[in-house]
Amino acid sequence: MITDEKIQFVAEKAQAIRESIIEMLIAAGSGHTAGPLGMADIFSLLYFHTLKHDPKNPAWAERDRLVLSNGHICPVQYATMAHAGYFPVEELKTLRKFGSKLQGHPHREYLDSVEVSSGPLGSGLGQAVGMAIAERMDNGVTSPKFFYALLSDGEHDCGVMWEAAMLAGKQHLHNLIAIVDRNNIQIDGITEDIMPLEPLRAKWEAFNWHVQEVDGHNLRALDTAIGEAKSVNAKPSVIIAHTVPGKGIPEIERDYRWHGDPPGKGPTDKIPADKQGEVFLHELRTLRGKIVGEHE
Amino acid sequence: MLNEKLKLHPKIFDDAPEAQPLRAGFGEGLVEAARADKNVVGLCADLTVSTRMDAFKKEFPDRFVEMGVAEQNLAVTASGMAAMGKVPFITSYAMFSPGRNWEQIRTTICYNDRPVKIVGSHAGISVGPDGGTHQAIEDMAIMRVIPRMVVIAPCDSNEAKKATIAMAKSDFAKFPTYLRLAREKTPLMTTLETPFEIGKAYELWRGDNPQVAFIGCGPVLHNTLKAAKKLSEEGIGSVVLNVHTVKPLDEEAIVALAKEVGAVVTVEEHQIAGGFGSAVSEALAAHHPVPCEFIGMHDAFGQSGKPEELIEHYGMGTSHIIDAARRVIGRK
Numbered sequence: 160m161i162t163d164e165k166i167q168f169v170a171e172k173a174q175a176i177r178e179s180i181i182e183m184l185i186a187a188g189s190g191h192t193a194g195p196l197g198m199a200d201i202f203s204l205l206y207f208h209t210l211k212h213d214p215k216n217p218a219w220a221e222r223d224r225l226v227l228s229n230g231h232i233c234p235v236q237y238a239t240m241a242h243a244g245y246f247p248v249e250e251l252k253t254l255r256k257f258g259s260k261l262q263g264h265p266h267r268e269y270l271d272s273v274e275v276s277s278g279p280l281g282s283g284l285g286q287a288v289g290m291a292i293a294e295r296m297d298n299g300v301t302s303p304k305f306f307y308a309l310l311s312d313g314e315h316d317c318g319v320m321w322e323a324a325m326l327a328g329k330q331h332l333h334n335l336i337a338i339v340d341r342n343n344i345q346i347d348g349i350t351e352d353i354m355p356l357e358p359l360r361a362k363w364e365a366f367n368w369h370v371q372e373v374d375g376h377n378l379r380a381l382d383t384a385i386g387e388a389k390s391v392n393a394k395p396s397v398i399i400a401h402t403v404p405g406k407g408i409p410e411i412e413r414d415y416r417w418h419g420d421p422p423g424k425g426p427t428d429k430i431p432a433d434k435q436g437e438v439f440l441h442e443l444r445t446l447r448g449k450i451v452g453e454h455e
Numbered sequence: 456m457l458n459e460k461l462k463l464h465p466k467i468f469d470d471a472p473e474a475q476p477l478r479a480g481f482g483e484g485l486v487e488a489a490r491a492d493k494n495v496v497g498l499c500a501d502l503t504v505s506t507r508m509d510a511f512k513k514e515f516p517d518r519f520v521e522m523g524v525a526e527q528n529l530a531v532t533a534s535g536m537a538a539m540g541k542v543p544f545i546t547s548y549a550m551f552s553p554g555r556n557w558e559q560i561r562t563t564i565c566y567n568d569r570p571v572k573i574v575g576s577h578a579g580i581s582v583g584p585d586g587g588t589h590q591a592i593e594d595m596a597i598m599r600v601i602p603r604m605v606v607i608a609p610c611d612s613n614e615a616k617k618a619t620i621a622m623a624k625s626d627f628a629k630f631p632t633y634l635r636l637a638r639e640k641t642p643l644m645t646t647l648e649t650p651f652e653i654g655k656a657y658e659l660w661r662g663d664n665p666q667v668a669f670i671g672c673g674p675v676l677h678n679t680l681k682a683a684k685k686l687s688e689e690g691i692g693s694v695v696l697n698v699h700t701v702k703p704l705d706e707e708a709i710v711a712l713a714k715e716v717g718a719v720v721t722v723e724e725h726q727i728a729g730g731f732g733s734a735v736s737e738a739l740a741a742h743h744p745v746p747c748e749f750i751g752m753h754d755a756f757g758q759s760g761k762p763e764e765l766i767e768h769y770g771m772g773t774s775h776i777i778d779a780a781r782r783v784i785g786r787k
Contacts, residue, residue, distance in 0.1 A: 226535075266566065275534075276563075279559075279562050282559055285527075286538065289532035289533060290535040290538055290539050292532070293540070293541045296518065322522075323528050326523070
């Protein structure tokens, strides 16, 4: 059970993470905007409440593992990790720059506190499955570690993802928890136009997973769903988190055209390019109180 | 003359040399490697018996994962297991792994720096009757271009066994590695006493006053040795270098030999473009260019047939190797 104070704390962190995302994308001049903003609440909850981890000792062997499959939303992971103390927040401004720890898509060689390098879609789930299988070989089904795989909805188009889903069901990996960022957009448009995923719930159920659907911005509901996922016996769990891409900035919310562009290079029909960064940061700061209050 | 120091197989030049499939040596080596290290695990994509992972599965059922026909996830899952400290060996036919799962190997294994051992069986056109779909003749090219990847193409079953053990425990254990195997029984050239070290080329044959160097890998080295013997009977001396490790290449041995002999024939059961011969010529072009001829598949697919028929048809027979030697000597 998560306390009211903790929800307030996690929600405040999520807003700080959103501001960092916009700041780092402005500094980088390229990168993805909508997806990272939409996942800020989930990342904040995971790093500030759910995960067993130690930012000062990232290699701690007993930590839970978080595998980010859709590496293009890494600005949210980098911002969250910085706010959690893995590295200085100031370093976020090096995103996508030469020699930076913060590669355009995560690379373990540059930032060894991410569990995997990612970018090419579809491969995160299988890596989390492999980790969970290896853990069970070593420590049996009573291992206290959990393995979290963060997936996009668009990458459900990839065949390899379903290969991994099938294997996880076969292996009864009860300590594997996938969280799907169901934001309904991908680069070319709306997921249901590009390659329909529905009925998504039924698909996962058919692969022998325990399935829950939640509002991906409601921290209490998310926490409850993660708690239920942890208690499921003999099945892997998936939480389909319905999120709003671009969450927190009305001009970006639900607009797939903001999938792959940074502020300053996005659609100009609502805000001119040269004003985008400034307006978005202002909106995040003024809307802060409203958004923080949405988690009941 | 055969190199006595290497304790090569006594029946190499018999009419019916002793023969074993490369995959058999791998199967034995894997069991030994697994006995020595509890972190060695095996994953297979629905080809456990034919890739000879069955003996490992029988002895270590709890360390074996059946993946089904899912080669992309074969690579990805192994990467995840390696992240937890395992040393995964993954097997399928080379056409499917690394043929079908190249990007997953690049990203989740090599880019991620995970010591996964990719074992591709049924490589080369000597797969025979199954036909062109199942004859992997591009695998060394696509594996050697990936940073960090070690590529090994053993010449016989004994070498495959030693390579398998070395991949799991030598200085190279921490690297992702591709091991190329073949289906059919092929002649034993080495014995279990023959030395083996990843990255080190071995001179199998040296004639008097050598005029040409054969530099090769894999079972076609047997035809190469027969060619060297025949040439020596005609008074043409040669050297046969077994370069089982395609990457990292033993450039020192290759360049020294090219300097000494002045003409090279590379031999492989693989496409010429991008493969072993290309690797050798990259080294020679950079350090000591000499005339080269290339034995292998010349931008063609294979077809059904008996292995020996196909080897002859596509120009990898003993007579072709002899002809290539004559041509390259003429170009000096």
